[in-house]
Every structure is written in structure tokens, then in C-alpha cells.
Amino acid sequence: MFFAAGNANPASNNQPREVSDFAAHPDGICVTASNSLDLRSSYSFFGRQAFICAPTNGDGGVGITTATCDLGRDGRSVVLGYTSGFGGTSSAAPLAAGVCALMLTSNPDLTVAQIRDILRRSADKIGPSHAYDANGHSIYYGYGRVNALRAVQMAAALRNPGSTTAPSSPAAPTTAGTQRGRVESRFLNVRSGPGTSFSVVRQLNQGDVIPLLERVSGFWRIGDGEFVSADYVRVLSAIPTAPVAARKGRVNHTFLNVRSGPSTSYSVVGRLNQNDMVDIFETSRDGWHRIGPNRWVLGSYVEIV
Structure with a gap:
């Protein structure tokens, strides 16, 4: 259960108020408030029970705009709209609960302990x-501000390979050794992932020669977290060199799915157990480690050794 830490801090006696009542229940997840400046909202209650914080309004930051669903004047019809007047820990708590709902959509088999662990480890x-403190906890921010993307990625990474809820996978990457290619278009965007939905990190010019490390769903991976569309690259030749692992890592969770690409949308091709050692050849911008040809794991569950 997610509980709002509470507002109106300091209290009427001008003394800071700590979390109390339902929000302090040991089985609950107490949510405090932060603002768009990534600072605590001064009205938010605080205390050792704080588990996570979520963005809302306060202290000069930009507030939350959210959808509304109200009854019409006739008491029967539904009126849809938007409001920017819903703030405080009253909006921070359902925001954090919504992230939990996304996690459970990605992996319905999560336990309460896993949910708490993922929220703690994925927070900013x-x-x-x-x-x-030394354990990464703050009486004001809990374990940090909730991070929806990272939490969902970590939840999906724990999904059982046999689960029927797994989404359909894009085409698995095909290893291309160490080929080279030449950019054929006037310019070519380099993206952080194999698709046009990923951000542009830099541009190449016509005639540039680039390494073609592996092909992923119509894109070439040309470096750590760098991909270009294969439609605008002419393959030149292969350079017979062996990959070299730059680092080693140890799995720090009960188990870890190995996927065919750097995302939870790729199919599960294997599974590692706690304390298994892996070679890390590269790390994507989204925090995925490549541990072999067409074998990727989420870096949040791997400790570099």
C-alpha cells in the first residue's frame, strides 16, 4: 500500500512534523514530495519511515498537470478534463503507485519484497x-525520487522466461563480426538504440567509414550505445579481430534473464543465477551490458568486479 507522508509542515506550533499514522505502517510505502527542481517540497512531512519521493508541486517548481474525471451538474454525466491544482503528497503517492502498476503490468509475478527492492534500487x-545516510536513505527523500523507466526495466528483467505475459520480441540481433561500412547519405543520425524512437546522440557525414559490430532490427550497432539505420550504410569488408571483454561482473540477484537485445522487449535466450560471473564487452546508454554475441543483461543486477 502506498501512503502519502502528509503536508502542512511545519505544523501550527512551527515545529517540523514527522510521518505518522498510516504512512508509518511497516507494510506500507511512505511517499514524500519533491518538486520539479529535484528538491524536497518544504510542506512535506518527513522521517525515517520515508521510503520514496515523487514529483509534485512546491517551492518554486512546476506543478503536476493531471487528467480529471468529474460528475456533471446533473449528477450522472461524466466530465473529463485536466487540472494543475492537484498537488502535495496527495498527488505524489498515486504517482508512485502508478509506477508500481506499470511494474506489475510488465511483470505480474512480482512479490511485495521485489517491488520494494526495485523501487529502492531504481530511484534517483x-x-x-x-x-x-550510509545506506542510501534520506529522511526527506527516502531512497530517492521514483524512476518509472528504470523500475519497469528492472521488473521486466525478473520476468520468468516461461511467462505468457511476455511481449512479442523484435528480430534478434545478428552478429556481423567486425565489418566496416560507409555512410551513403548526406548525413546520418546516430541513435542511442536500434530504432527511430531513441534519442540522437551525434551525426555522421557522407563518406564516413564506421565499424559494423552487429545488426539489430534494421540498425547497425557501431559502438557502445550507438546505432545507425542500415538503409544508409554500404557494407565494405570484414576485419577478423576477436572481441575483448573490458570488465567482469557478478550477478547480484537471485536470477537474471539474458536477452537477445538491449531491452526487455527482446526475447529471453538464457538465465543466470546469483554470483554467476560474466564478461562485459560494452554497456548501452540505457544501462544494459552485452555479455556475448546477442546476449544482453540489465546492468542494475550486475556488480562490476
């Missing part, structure tokens, strides 16, 4: 570093 540390 915001505010001053001295606000956190």
Missing part, C-alpha cells in the same frame, strides 16, 4: 548528497 538520488 536527488537533493544534496549529505541528505542520505
Whole structure:
């Protein structure tokens, strides 16, 4: 259960108020408030029970705009709209709960302990570093600001390979050794992932020669977290060199799915167990480690050794 930490801090006696009542229940997840400046909202209650914070309004930041669903004047019809007047920990708590819902959509088999662990490990540390203790906890921010993308990725990475809820997978990457290619178009965007939905990280010019490390769903991977459309690259030749693992890692979770590409949308091709050692050849911009040809794992569950 997600509970709002509470507002109106300091209280009427001008003394800071800590979390109490339902939000302090040991089985609950207490959500405090932060603002768009990644600082604590001063009205938010705080305390050792704080588990996570979520963005809302306060202290000069931009507030939350959310959808509304109200009854019409006749008491029967439904009126849909938007409001920017829903703030405080009252909006922070359902935002965090919504992230949990996304996690469960990605992996319905998550336990409460796994949900808490993922929220804790995926959170972004915001505010001053001295606000956190040696265990990474803050009485103001909990374990940090909730990160929806990272939480969903970590949840999906724990999905059982036999689960019927797994989404359909894009074509698996095909290893191309160490070929080279020449850019044929006037310019070519380099993206952070194998698709046009990924951000552009730089541009290449016509005639540039690039390494073609592997092909992923119509894109060439040309470096760590760098992909270009194969439609605008002419393949030149192969260079027979062996890949070299730059680092080693140890699996720090009970098990870890190995996927055919750097995303939870790719199919599961294997499974690692806790304390298994892996070679890490590269890390994508989204935090996925390539541990072999067409074999990727989420870096959040691998400890570099």
C-alpha cells in the first residue's frame, strides 16, 4: 500500500512534523514530495519511515498537470478534463503507485519484497548528497525520487522466461563480426538504440567509414550505445579481430534473464543465477551490458568486479 507522508509542515506550533499514522505502517510505502527542481517540497512531512519521493508541486517548481474525471451538474454525466491544482503528497503517492502498476503490468509475478527492492534500487538520488545516510536513505527523500523507466526495466528483467505475459520480441540481433561500412547519405543520425524512437546522440557525414559490430532490427550497432539505420550504410569488408571483454561482473540477484537485445522487449535466450560471473564487452546508454554475441543483461543486477 502506498501512503502519502502528509503536508502542512511545519505544523501550527512551527515545529517540523514527522510521518505518522498510516504512512508509518511497516507494510506500507511512505511517499514524500519533491518538486520539479529535484528538491524536497518544504510542506512535506518527513522521517525515517520515508521510503520514496515523487514529483509534485512546491517551492518554486512546476506543478503536476493531471487528467480529471468529474460528475456533471446533473449528477450522472461524466466530465473529463485536466487540472494543475492537484498537488502535495496527495498527488505524489498515486504517482508512485502508478509506477508500481506499470511494474506489475510488465511483470505480474512480482512479490511485495521485489517491488520494494526495485523501487529502492531504481530511484534517483536527488537533493544534496549529505541528505542520505550510509545506506542510501534520506529522511526527506527516502531512497530517492521514483524512476518509472528504470523500475519497469528492472521488473521486466525478473520476468520468468516461461511467462505468457511476455511481449512479442523484435528480430534478434545478428552478429556481423567486425565489418566496416560507409555512410551513403548526406548525413546520418546516430541513435542511442536500434530504432527511430531513441534519442540522437551525434551525426555522421557522407563518406564516413564506421565499424559494423552487429545488426539489430534494421540498425547497425557501431559502438557502445550507438546505432545507425542500415538503409544508409554500404557494407565494405570484414576485419577478423576477436572481441575483448573490458570488465567482469557478478550477478547480484537471485536470477537474471539474458536477452537477445538491449531491452526487455527482446526475447529471453538464457538465465543466470546469483554470483554467476560474466564478461562485459560494452554497456548501452540505457544501462544494459552485452555479455556475448546477442546476449544482453540489465546492468542494475550486475556488480562490476
